[in-house]
Amino acid sequence: GGRGGGQGDGGRRAVARQAARTELGARRRDEEAARAQLQEVQAHRRALARLEETYAGYHPAVKAVLGAAAELGGVRGTVAQLLDVPARLGAAVQAALGGAAQYIVVDNEGAVLRAIEYLRRRRAGRATFLALDTVRPRRWPSSELAALKAPGAVGVASELVDTDPEVRPVIDYLLGRILVVETLPEAQAIARTLPSGLRLVTLAGDLLVPGGPVTGGSAPSAGGDGLLSRRREQRELAAREERAAAELARRADAVRAALERVKALEQTAASSQDDVRADTLLAAERRQRVVRLEAEVERLQGQRDAAGARLEELERQAETDESRAAALRDELQRLEERRRQLEAAVRRLEEAGRRDEAARRELVEAVAGVRAQLAAKEEAIAAAVRELERWRRAGADAAERRRALADALQRLEAERRELEDQLGRLRAAAPAQEAAAEQAKERLEHLRAALAEAEVRGRQAAAEAAEAARRVDELKERVWAAEAAAARHASALDGAAQRLLELDLRPEQAEDIARQARASMRTIRELEEELAALGAVNLGAEQELAELTERLGFLEEQRQDLERAAEDLEQAIRRLDRVSQQRFDETFARVAQRFDETFRRLFGGGRAELTLLDDGGVDVHVQLPGKRSRHLLALSGGERALTAIALMFALLKVHPSPFYVLDEVDSALDEANLGRFQALLREAAQDSQFIVITHRATTMEVADTLYGVTSAQAGVSTVVSLNLQEAVASIS
Secondary structure: OOOHHHHHHHHHHHHHHHHHHHHHHHHHHHHHHHHHHHHHHHHHHHHHHHHHHHHHOOOOHHHHHHHHHHHHEEEEHHHHOOOHHHHHHHHHHHHHHHHHOOOEEEEOOHHHHHHHHHHHHHHOOOOEEEEEOOOOOOOOOOHHHHHHOOOOOOOOOHOOOOOOOHHHHHHHHHHOEEEOOOOOHHHHHOOOOOOOOOOEEEEOOEOOOOOOOEOOOOOOOOOOOOOHHHHHHHHHHHHHHHHHHHHHHHHHHHHHHHHHHHHHHHHHHHHHHHHHHHHHHHHHHHHHHHHHHHHHHHHHHHHHHHHHHHHHHHHHHHHHHHHHHHHHHHHHHHHHHHHHHHHHHHHHHHHHHHHHHHHHHHHHHHHHHHHHHHHHHHHHHHHHHHHHHHHHHHHHHHHHHHHHHHHHHHHHHHHHHEEEEEHHHHHHHHHHHHHHHHHHHHHHHHHHHHHHHHHHHHHHHHHHHHHHHHHHHHHHHHHHHHOOOOOOOOHHHHHHHHHHHHHHOHHHHHHHHHHHHHHHHHHHHHHHHHHHHHHOOOOOOHHHHHHHHHHHHHHHHHHHHHHHHHHHHHHHHHHHHHHHHHHHHHHHHHHHHHHHHHHHHHHHHOOOEEEEEOOEEEEEEEEEEOHHHHHHHHOOOHHHHHHHHHHHHHHHOOOOOOOOEEEEOOOOOOEEEEEHHHHHHHHHHHOOOEEEEOOOHHHHOOOOOEEEEEEEEEEEEEEEEEEHHHHHHHHH
């Protein structure tokens, strides 16, 4: 019964331990969640602080004055920085203030003069200032107090926000005559009863001027209050951070309490294991006792058999020796009694043996069950602890990576802003100018071809026009000559006929005159036919020639413009080439200098030189300490590897990046050179993150976190990570 109860207690204790471990896991998850929430609040607060430090969202002139506030003196800050606006009124106050949220509040007019002179001297732009010694507060008119009680009226804007008493006149000046109303319809109803000079603003940010315009619509952002919300957010984030820290401390206490309970239960389990071991020893002793009892039973059974034989012998003797009967009967009774005692002892021993055997079996089974449970629970605990540690390291690594990436992003942003003005326009303009140059060249070629074609056509047209004009003139002259000859011949014919009549000529003479007349008429007809064969005369040839000449002049002007544009583009390209070459030469010189310095550090002396080749390549010559100068290819494998590492780190120093991946760059290094490589790696890791793939244990010693891949099961790969600092701390 005791053993059964012990086994039941062991089961209950195992259940209690499992429940305690489950509770511990839940408490640790709660703690991680609280820590993540605290880190999120802290990150948000840091981001907001950075916005305040850099004056993000403000105009350049306002930034300039705020940045020089200590130098100028008397600068209190912007209106947005001095106001504390409830979240409900953020959009309304932002709409009411508008650009006035960036007005700069100063102590007196002297501070205004100094600030304006500072902006003018720095050419930093313009800003608006409010001097506390001259600003006059504006109040809501007493004649319009009824509007404050109208449906939907929230109150005067200046009375709904908080600020320092010294700055209150500025807030009254800006917001003292502005009424905050819940909705736009309610604001419209109130505006009908108010005179001009007052303004109304709704909670959604709609702005109304009685008798004037209404401004409204969607807000530029989700919150709408922009700069005004930073002060409130800082206060809320500080409270949230305090609550999150308290909650984290409370959950950490809960984790410690749960951990103490787990440790107590594990100690109880350990004592239970001691009890099990004691029971095992007791069972072994009982087994030995059973063996001894079995031997005793065999011995007593032998004595019983011997006594039976002796009894039979005595009975036989009793038949023959009556005198000894009484003694033998007494002996028999004693032996019988002894036999009964022995049989009873044998029965007791057998019963005890059976009980001990059953107990032994139960104990063995209980021990085996407890051991199995303990092994399973211990394995579960170990797996949970490993998983917890892995997640904890993963969380720490992720947080570290987030911080590293945030820092890297900041550095990259700064570098981008620095290089943007220097290289952005050149790099953006070069392809565009090259493309424009190509297009201009193509267009120039087309225009040149068109110009040449136009010139040819013009010359052809001019030649054709000149030839046509010449032929027309020639034909006209021939026609005129023929007509004159015909007229002369006709006149001569008439005169000849008259004279023939008058003079009474002979027929032969008259026939000659007729032949001459017919010949003249034939000539006239031939000339008329030749003139008709020429076709219609192009009377617009001269106009077409003038148009072609004008077109030729226009194309010539365009050709000249394109040639000038092409020349400008070629000059820009040459200028870009010069700048690129200059910067390349500067960068190459810096890399060569860094390469020589890193080489001397790795080799303990010597000299390294980079040389540009004509085909665009780079040649490397090095001089090891105590040796002559040699080409890179003439070095040993380890020397080449160390030289390549020196060149790599030289490039990293000239143009650093957020992170690097190095794949077995240390495989060819001996232990001495490996130590120098580690020193360089540690130094460079201060500014950038390195992911190193290596099989060298010495290189692994300088790592912050190790990652490996193991295959616990066939076909299943598992990534294992180890944070060396945490591991060393846990060991120590």
